[in-house]
Amino acid sequence: LRGEFIEVMYGSYLYNLMKSLKKTFDPQAVFNKGKIVDTPLMNTYLRYEVGIESPDYKTYFDFSAQGGWLRAIEQCNGSGDCRKGIVFGGTMCPSFRATGEEKDVTRGRANILRELLTRPRSKKVFNQKEILEALDLCLSCKACKSECPSNVDMSRYKAEFLQHHFDSVLFPPFRTVMVANMAAVERFGSFFPKLYNFFATNHFTSSLIKEIVGFTQKRELPRIMENSVEKYIKQSKMPGKGKKVYLFLDEFTKYNDGATGIAFVKLMIALGYDVVVPEHFESGRAALSKGMIKCAREFARKNVGLLKDIVSSDAPLVGIEPSAILSFRDEYPDLVGEDLKVEALALAKNTFLYDEFIMREVDAGRISSESFTDKSLNIKLHGHCHQKAIVTTEFSRKMLSLPVNYKVEVLSTGCCGMAGSFGYEKEHYDLSMRIGEQSLFPAVRSAGDDVVIAAPGFSCRQQIKDGTGKIALHPVEILLRALKSWNIYCKN
Ligand code: SF4
Numbered sequence: 001l002r003g004e005f006i007e008v009m010y011g012s013y014l015y016n017l018m019k020s021l022k023k024t025f026d027p028q029a030v031f032n033k034g035k036i037v038d039t040p041l042m043n044t045y046l047r048y049e050v051g052i053e054s055p056d057y058k059t060y061f062d063f064s065a066q067g068g069w070l071r072a073i074e075q076c077n078g079s080g081d082c083r084k085g086i087v088f089g090g091t092m093c094p095s096f097r098a099t100g101e102e103k104d105v106t107r108g109r110a111n112i113l114r115e116l117l118t119r120p121r122s123k124k125v126f127n128q129k130e131i132l133e134a135l136d137l138c139l140s141c142k143a144c145k146s147e148c149p150s151n152v153d154m155s156r157y158k159a160e161f162l163q164h165h166f167d168s169v170l171f172p173p174f175r176t177v178m179v180a181n182m183a184a185v186e187r188f189g190s191f192f193p194k195l196y197n198f199f200a201t202n203h204f205t206s207s208l209i210k211e212i213v214g215f216t217q218k219r220e221l222p223r224i225m226e227n228s229v230e231k232y233i234k235q236s237k238m239p240g241k242g243k244k245v246y247l248f249l250d251e252f253t254k255y256n257d258g259a260t261g262i263a264f265v266k267l268m269i270a271l272g273y274d275v276v277v278p279e280h281f282e283s284g285r286a287a288l289s290k291g292m293i294k295c296a297r298e299f300a301r302k303n304v305g306l307l308k309d310i311v312s313s314d315a316p317l318v319g320i321e322p323s324a325i326l327s328f329r330d331e332y333p334d335l336v337g338e339d340l341k342v343e344a345l346a347l348a349k350n351t352f353l354y355d356e357f358i359m360r361e362v363d364a365g366r367i368s369s370e371s372f373t374d375k376s377l378n379i380k381l382h383g384h385c386h387q388k389a390i391v392t393t394e395f396s397r398k399m400l401s402l403p404v405n406y407k408v409e410v411l412s413t414g415c416c417g418m419a420g421s422f423g424y425e426k427e428h429y430d431l432s433m434r435i436g437e438q439s440l441f442p443a444v445r446s447a448g449d450d451v452v453i454a455a456p457g458f459s460c461r462q463q464i465k466d467g468t469g470k471i472a473l474h475p476v477e478i479l480l481r482a483l484k485s486w487n488i489y490c491k492n
C-alpha cells in the first residue's frame, strides 16, 4: 500500500538498485508483482468510487448501532484473524478450518456480501448464487462475533440475507421450513409420543423421513421424551422460601431432553428455589439458524410480551440450553422492533444461562460448596459455541468446581460441528464430522473412563455420541449428582 513512498524514503539511487535486483532475479515479475518496486499509487484500487452511493437495504434486524447492514458488514477490516488454525485455540472459523477455502471464512463471506450487495451482478440481488454458496457452510456458531477484532457477526448477516432471499422466491426449501417449525412438529408428536418415536426409530419409516427432508441416513432422528418437565414440576413440592426461578423450557429440553430439564428442577429445589415454568413460546432458535427471521421475530415478540412484566432481578429467567436462552440476550433486542426494544433489553438483563445464575447466587451467599460432596471427580468441559461467544465457559467451570474436590478442565475444542440441524443435513454431514474430528472427538476419546464429559449443548452431546460413542452430561446433571442430599431424595 505504501510502496509508492519507497523511492522517497530510500532515495533514487537505492531504489534503482532494488529495481535492477528485481529485474535480474525475476525478469517477468512473477513474485510479489508491484509490492516493492513499480508499485501502483496507494489510491489505485479503492473499494469505493467517488460518487457511487451504497444501497441502503431495509432490514429485519436492527443494525442502526452499526449505521446499517452494509456498514456492519464493512466492519471486516481484512486482518485475517479468522484464518487462524486450530493450534491457536478459539473457535473461529470452523468451516474454514475444515475446508481451507477463503470463501468459507468470515472474511471471505464479508467480502462477497459487501461487494455483491454494493455492486450486485444480477437484478435479483438476493438470489446471487455466489453469496448463497459462501454462506452455505457458515455454521452460525457466532465465534466471529466475539473472536473477530471487529466483531463481525456473520451468523446474523447470514440470517438477514437468507430471509431476503426467501422473500424473493416462491417458497423457501422444504427442509428449511421443516427445521424452522420442528418444535411445532414435535408438539404435535408429543400427543402421541409412542407413535412418533416408532416413526422416528423404525428403520424403514425413519429412512423415508430422512430422505424426504434431506437429512443424512447416518444419524438417528431425535426422539420425543415421555418424561415431561412440566409434569414433574406439577408433582413436586416446592420449598416455598420465596426464592423464585422462572425456567425457560426451551424446545429441545421440552421435547427431546426432559431428563436434563428435570435434573435442573431437582437441583434448584434441593438448593431451596421454587421453579416455575411461565407461559411462553419456543425460542425461535431453529428458525433463526435457517434464516426464517420473520418466524423467529413472531416468537421473540410473543415471548417478550409474555415475560416482560413477571421477570425481574429477584425472579430471573433461567435457561439450560445455551442457544435458546441466549437468543433473549443476543437477538431479541434487535429483532422485536422499536415498540418492544426497551422491554426486550430489560428482559435480557434478567435472563441467565444456568451457570451464570448459580454463580450469581453463590456470590450472593445463597449457594455454597457446603451443599456438595467432597468426593473427587475429573471433568472435561466442552463449551457451547454461543455460550463462549456471548457469555464464557468460566461460569460453568466455577459451578462444576463447587464440589471442592472436583477438577474441571475446559477443553480447547472449538465448534463440535453439529450446529443444530447443520450436521443432520446430508450434504453437510461429512464436513460436520470433519469439524468434530479436528479437536473435540480426539479430546473426548482420550479421556479415561473415570473422566466425565460435560457439554451444555443438546446438539454437542448428540455430536459427541455420534462421533465417539461416549455419553456427555449437561453440567446441571453433574452438579445434581454431587449434592450431599442426592441419595436422600433426588434419585426418584
Ligand atoms: S472477519 Fe474479522 S477477523 Fe476476519 S478478516 Fe475481517 S476483521 Fe479480521
Ligand code: SF4
Residues within 6 Å of the ligand: 091, 092, 093, 094, 095, 096, 105, 106, 109, 137, 138, 139, 140, 141, 142, 143, 144, 145, 154, 155
Ligand atoms: S458464524 Fe462461525 S462459521 Fe460462520 S463465519 Fe462466523 S465463525 Fe465462521
